Amino acid sequence: MIAEAVKTVEEVPDDTMKYSPLCFSVPCWIYDQSPSSFTPEVIAIGPLHVKHECVQEAAGWKKANLHSLLSRIDAPKEDIVDSCMRKVNASLIKIRECYACARNPNPLDSIDDADLVDIMVMDACYILEFMLMLMLGERGKRVLFQRLKIHKTIMRDLLLVENQIPFFVLDDIFQCTVLKFMPDASLVELFWPILYTHNFVRANIKIKSSTTMYPEHILGLIHQCYMPQVDDSIAITSPSSRIESAAALGKEGLIFKPNNDTKWVMSMEVKLPYFGFWINKPTLEMPKLCVNNYTESVLSNLIAYEDAYNKADKKYITSYVHAMSMLMNTYEDVAILKASYVLVNFLCTNERVVEMIKKIDRSDVKSVYEEQWKKLNKYRSSWMGVFGL
Structure with missing residues (x-):
């Protein structure tokens, strides 16, 4: 488990700024209209679906992606994991304030700090390695792709509003991992396959991140691509x-x-x-x-x-x-x-x-x-x- 790599939990200053929720559960009146639209089919990301049945099924895939991502880096795996854990530990209060649950019980109430760090690091590494495999044309590298060919469904799962982790967490893990072996890589451009695959209009849309609005998460990033240049x-x-x-x-x-x-x-x-x-x-x-x-x-x-x-x-x-x-x-x-x-x-x-x-x-x-x-x-x-x- 990733928790074994945790050495210390860095203290966060008491004056940490408050963040409005960035990742949230859908209100019941919306969810009940189309539950399948908001429920992950293959991969559960973040703490809001931590008890979903696909979490256990996908646990092996997440571990495989974590190992694959770390194998790309010319450094001891333990050191890389430790740096990721420290990054997330330093933002725990901020991360918790990013989540809100409109339905009871709130899954975060039963998740302690160590488990939340595990979820953030494991899921961020899974996402980054998954997108790298798509961008680098390595879909056949995993049995998951070879036998089931479900990469489109996984990308769809990454667009669910309840299936998000904060973009700043992805950015932190991206700096600790991908930039170590791809120094010119862009985190934003890494998610272009999602826009290309699930673009609902026939048009040449470019992946972009607003220079004035940092994306909250992957869904927020994709939403920015449909906004006008001059709002x-x-x-x-x-x-x-x-x-x-x-x-x-x-x-x-x-x-x-x-x-x-x-x-x-x-x-x-x-x-x-x-x-x-x-x-x-x-x-x-x-x-x-x-x-x-x-x-x-x-x-x-x-x-x-x-x-x-x-x-x-x-x-x-x-x-x-x-x-x-x-x-x-x-x-x-x-x-x-x-x-x-x-x-x-x-x-x-x-x-x-x-x-x-x-x-x-x-x-x-x-x-x-x-x-x-x-x-x-x-x-x-x-x-x-x-x-x-």
């Missing part, structure tokens, strides 16, 4: 306007196109025809949604993250899902969006797509697309909208 340029108002379904709008002459916005991949923009040009049609340019078996879970956790952290009420993913919910009421709406190349469906039926979107929609959101919906509805109510100009 203050998007206004929100309340209440949000409603728009008609894709089929209804299509009958009125509106066409749908994938957006080409290089500044914000989640942009939705209504483009109206110039007066007097009959061949032009009003157009809604929007992200190209890619729906597969992981989409519900990924979107649900990003929405839960926005609920907890977005103090400015600019809920980008929540707004996008609500917009898609308004556009999609029946299989006919899905068919129109597919034919317009703004939706790709890898689920079994179009009805399943509608069901999934409706399930995770938050209709009370203050939409970041409000100005566009006002623009569209004003056009539809005008005489130009009536005549389809």
